[in-house]
Amino acid sequence: MEYDVAVIGGGPGGYVAAIRAAQLGAKVLLIEKEKLGGVCLNRGCIPTKTLLKSAEKWQDLKHCADFGLKAENISFDFAAVMDRKNQVVSRLQAGIMQLLKSNDIEVVYGEAKLAGNSLINVLQPDGEVSFEAKKIILAVGSKAMQLPIIRNDLPGVIDSDQLLALEKVPQSMVVVGAGAVGIEFASILQAFGCEVSIVEMLPTILPTLDADLIKRMGLLLRKSGIKTYVGTKLSNVRGAAGRLEVTVENGAGTQVIVTDNVLVAGGRRPLVDGIGLETTGIEYSRKGIAVNASMETTVKGIYAIGDLTGSYMLAHAASAEGMVAAENAMGGDAVMDYRAVPGCIFTSPELAFVGLTEQEALSQGMEVKSSIFNFAANCKAISMGETDGLVKIVADGVSGKIIGMHIMGPHASDLIMEGVIAIQNGLTAKDIAHCIHPHPSLSETVMESAHGVYGDIIHQAKLKMRK
Numbered sequence: 438m439e440y441d442v443a444v445i446g447g448g449p450g451g452y453v454a455a456i457r458a459a460q461l462g463a464k465v466l467l468i469e470k471e472k473l474g475g476v477c478l479n480r481g482c483i484p485t486k487t488l489l490k491s492a493e494k495w496q497d498l499k500h501c502a503d504f505g506l507k508a509e510n511i512s513f514d515f516a517a518v519m520d521r522k523n524q525v526v527s528r529l530q531a532g533i534m535q536l537l538k539s540n541d542i543e544v545v546y547g548e549a550k551l552a553g554n555s556l557i558n559v560l561q562p563d564g565e566v567s568f569e570a571k572k573i574i575l576a577v578g579s580k581a582m583q584l585p586i587i588r589n590d591l592p593g594v595i596d597s598d599q600l601l602a603l604e605k606v607p608q609s610m611v612v613v614g615a616g617a618v619g620i621e622f623a624s625i626l627q628a629f630g631c632e633v634s635i636v637e638m639l640p641t642i643l644p645t646l647d648a649d650l651i652k653r654m655g656l657l658l659r660k661s662g663i664k665t666y667v668g669t670k671l672s673n674v675r676g677a678a679g680r681l682e683v684t685v686e687n688g689a690g691t692q693v694i695v696t697d698n699v700l701v702a703g704g705r706r707p708l709v710d711g712i713g714l715e716t717t718g719i720e721y722s723r724k725g726i727a728v729n730a731s732m733e734t735t736v737k738g739i740y741a742i743g744d745l746t747g748s749y750m751l752a753h754a755a756s757a758e759g760m761v762a763a764e765n766a767m768g769g770d771a772v773m774d775y776r777a778v779p780g781c782i783f784t785s786p787e788l789a790f791v792g793l794t795e796q797e798a799l800s801q802g803m804e805v806k807s808s809i810f811n812f813a814a815n816c817k818a819i820s821m822g823e824t825d826g827l828v829k830i831v832a833d834g835v836s837g838k839i840i841g842m843h844i845m846g847p848h849a850s851d852l853i854m855e856g857v858i859a860i861q862n863g864l865t866a867k868d869i870a871h872c873i874h875p876h877p878s879l880s881e882t883v884m885e886s887a888h889g890v891y892g893d894i895i896h897q898a899k900l901k902m903r904k
């Protein structure tokens with residue numbers, strides 16, 4: 438049978454594309470090698486955030502006396518923590534299955550490989566089956582990058598997949614890589630009592646973030662007891678689980694860190710191998726598949742979305758690209774608009790950002806007005822006992838339009854949506870400042886920061902105008 442649209446890969450890019458195509462009337466086939474939900478649901482966004490919630494609740498319990506509460510003989514059961522994480526994943530997986538079923542999408546399990554521009558072979562345990570489709574959406578995602586210096590078969594050296602399957606909290610962990618994934622895991626492990634060190638070759642943690650966020654987060658990590666070695670080269674890892682010796686080199690010389698485990702969190706790369714791209718005319722490299730703004734590859738009728746394109750490597754970007762690809766596969770003329778893609782890092786407190794950092798805007802020769810408002814001056818944050826953090830707004834000094842928003846603080850991943858809407862719609866700081874925000878709420882931090890762009894912060898004793 439020929440399908441209107443075949444989607445290869447059932448992650449947040451692929452399953453969303455499948456549903457959108459079905460909503461538009463297509464007969465859709467979705468092929469998945471492992472489990473629906475992809476990396477995001479099974480080994481990424483959801484399990485990490487579920488563990489982080491347990492870690493936060495544990496910290497709340499330990500510090501409940503700050504709220505006038507008493508708890509004695511408290512402890513945690515890590516197996517139960519992991520069990521809850523698995524239950525959350527299963528529940529969401531069942532939800533996706535239900536959605537696909539209700540949209541009459543046929544789901545086939547097996548490893549798909551293109552055999553030309555409209556034929557797909559799927560390897561299953563009992564042999565190979567072939568499917569034909571008028572349009573194909575490729576959404577097979579990415580895989581973890583290996584670091585050449587570390588033998589990943591060394592007992593005790595683990596990746597994020599293995600970390601999410603740990604049975605107990607290690608006493609110590611060296612996290613290699615201070616990007617979002619490394620910092621999130623460091624924060625979860627530390628909250629559960631693991632002694633964590635982070636080794637990063639670049640001069641700072643989270644190098645793509647605004648300098649003010651990096652500085653605050655660096656301070657907070659140190660305060661929490663996490664050791665950060667930035668500008669530090671990893672030169673050797675030897676030993677075995679329980680006693681690995683990690684040799685690092687930086688300006689201060691050479692040092693050996695002894696640790697139970699090493700977590701390699703060095704980024705991901707698009708999964709372009711083994712999916713039969715060579716049987717098509719699709720242009721691709723190790724950095725991903727080339728697509729145009731319609732998410733179409735260099736072969737008409739074949740689209741690529743999500744991590745496979747190597748662009749944003751974020752679940753919400755994959756889903757947005759999936760919608761665009763599906764609409765175009767069904768004869769539409771949708772284009773991807775990347776003006777305001779938010780990024781979030783789920784530490785405690787969270788980090789969230791959208792648009793340009795102040796440093797990027799200045800390096801582009803822009804005239805910039807920026808403003809910072811601290812959570813320490815927000816009633817709701819004080820009542821919650823969560824005052825670490827800030828909202829920084831970066832505005833175009835000429836037009837006043839918001840060009841960047843950078844938040845560290847409680848619920849930053851929700852608050853950032855004001856920045857997304859502002860940038861996407863060309864709003865100015867005044868547009869945000871003049872919206873009445875509810876009181877007491879964390880969103881008042883965004884309003885106050887927006888006022889600050891023009892020097893009018895109410896709840897700040899001394900005006901903090903920056904440039």
Ligand SMILES: Cc1cc2nc3c(=O)[nH]c(=O)nc-3n(C[C@H](O)[C@H](O)[C@H](O)COP(=O)(O)OP(=O)(O)OC[C@H]3O[C@@H](n4cnc5c(N)ncnc54)[C@H](O)[C@@H]3O)c2cc1C
Binds near residue numbers: 446482550579712751
């Ligand atoms: C630890 C970790 C935490 C993360 N946290 C976040 C977060 O908080 N927020 C966020 O936005 N992003 C996060 N990410 C990134 C996010 O998971 C990815 O950007 C997202 O999953 C990409 O979606 P995708 O649909 O492109 O690919 P994937 O989710 O990788 O899905 C691809 C699917 O294709 C299947 N597949 C592969 N090859 C084949 C084949 N040949 N045939 C059939 N099926 C195939 C795979 O089994 C998989 O199910 C995190 C990643 C990691 C590793």
